Amino acid sequence: MSEQTMRAIAIDQPGGPEVLTPHDAPMPYAYEGELVIKVHAAGVNRPDILQRMGAYPPPKDASPLPGLEVAGVVAQVGRGGTKFKQGDQVIALCNGGGYAEYVSVPAGQALPLPKGWSMTQGAALPETLFTVQQTLIDRAQLRDGQTVLIHGGAGGIGAAAIQMARLKNCFVIATASGDEKLDYVRSVGADLAINYLTEDFVEKTKIATDGQGADVILDIIGSDYVDRNIRAAAMDGTIVQLANLGGREATITMGLIVAKRLTLFGSTLRAQPNQVKARIADNLHTQAWPALESTQFIKPRITTFALEEASKAHAAMDAGDHYGKIILQTAFNQDAHS
CATH class of the missing domain: 3.90.180.10 (Medium-chain alcohol dehydrogenases, catalytic domain)
Incomplete structure (x- = not known):
């Protein structure tokens, strides 16, 4: 880990939305086979709610921070070679840590941001x-x-x-x-x-x-x-x-x-080995990306919150009357709020 810090959302203790706390966290590092992504947007999902409540702990080798999907820009590429380079716009399935300004992910779990999709829209895609x-x-x-x-x-x-x-x-x-x-x-x-x-x-x-x-x-x-x-x-x-x-x-x-x-x-997704998730990503890129980049796939309805408003985003999901996707936007995000 580097000595630099970033803004991130931590879970202080199991409980309601109020336990989600903005704080400064160490910047992640791209180890072999990994990417560090500068996060523009992160999706909010039901497993995040369960993790916040203490009912869905992250895998041992995953970040303790919540967040399973992001869209952003590749900031760092680890050793071992990858199809992505610094500056590429991507979406990614995270093993954890998506509620932050930067996150490290296995390179096989990243896909190019579909043409015609904003960062906010792209962040709604990976987990689903x-x-x-x-x-x-x-x-x-x-x-x-x-x-x-x-x-x-x-x-x-x-x-x-x-x-x-x-x-x-x-x-x-x-x-x-x-x-x-x-x-x-x-x-x-x-x-x-x-x-x-x-x-x-x-x-x-x-x-x-x-x-x-x-x-x-x-x-x-x-x-x-x-x-x-x-x-x-x-x-x-x-x-x-x-x-x-x-x-x-x-x-x-x-x-x-x-x-x-x-x-x-x-079925559960988070506990699956990285190799399995990479295979799913390959299948998605082959089968779904042509539709995503055409008019065949309709963009989801999105409700947005700032990253530091993660507790409000969780409260909205807990309320049960929302539909579509809830997305957190970081300070890097230039998309208009919904």
């Missing part, structure tokens, strides 16, 4: 796209023309999943609450938007698919949604569990899993 690529595309093997049911369609992962599924020419069903969020999920490509507060997504999915059900289901709720997903799934369907916002325990009908020949799997 890496997650969707790894689960919906690489593991669930989503195929052209399938039916996909996406829960939490107005969130960052949900909106990204809708668009990735649209690139596969899939019929996309998404759940959300309230007219504004339902309009948003339609605007990013959902063919059918279901208000989960007033409508039965199992029944609506069955009606929309002539009784067949969804081929792939992406869920962040857990709890009673697990058994309902099983009932909404098609024969030989796949259910992907990304989070358990509704509760970690579930009662399921095993007979339906057997009868429908279903696959149910869970």
Whole structure:
């Protein structure tokens, strides 16, 4: 580490948004195979909330600072060779430390800032796209023309999943609450938007698919949604569990899993080895970047806060009525605030 310092956000102790504290931290260094990125913008994600609450500790070799995705400029390149050079504009999936003016990341987890995207917009991409690529595309093997049911369609992962599924020419069903969020999920490509507060997504999915059900289901709720997903799934369907916002325990009908020949799997991203994340990045660059740099991919709705307002950003996410992505902007960022 150098003797220079930067502004960063620390977690003083587990708790509410108020435990996020701006402070001076040592500047990171680019070791072999790493980049140091001068951060213009950093995404706020649900795992950051869990880390703040003490429920999702960082891996042993990761920065203790929160923050899993950034956009910025390469400030330093470590030994070992990389496709990036100093001054390149990039986005990156971080193992931690993104809530800061500088962050070190494995070079394989960085991708070029898509043409036509601002730094603020680019910072909304890594955590969501890496997650969707790894689960919906690489593991669930989503195929052209399938039916996909996406829960939490107005969130960052949900909106990204809708668009990735649209690139596969899939019929996309998404759940959300309230007219504004339902309009948003339609605007990013959902063919059918279901208000989960007033409508039965199992029944609506069955009606929309002539009784067949969804081929792939992406869920962040857990709890009673697990058994309902099983009932909404098609024969030989796949259910992907990304989070358990509704509760970690579930009662399921095993007979339906057997009868429908279903696959149910869970996934986390942060604990994956760097080599796995680099492979996901390569797949993304090949499969998604052409769409990102064209009109095929709609930019997400973004709410911004200054880096030192991280506690306000977390309070906004905790409130539960936001949709789209929440982004922190550093002093280096020249984008207009949303």
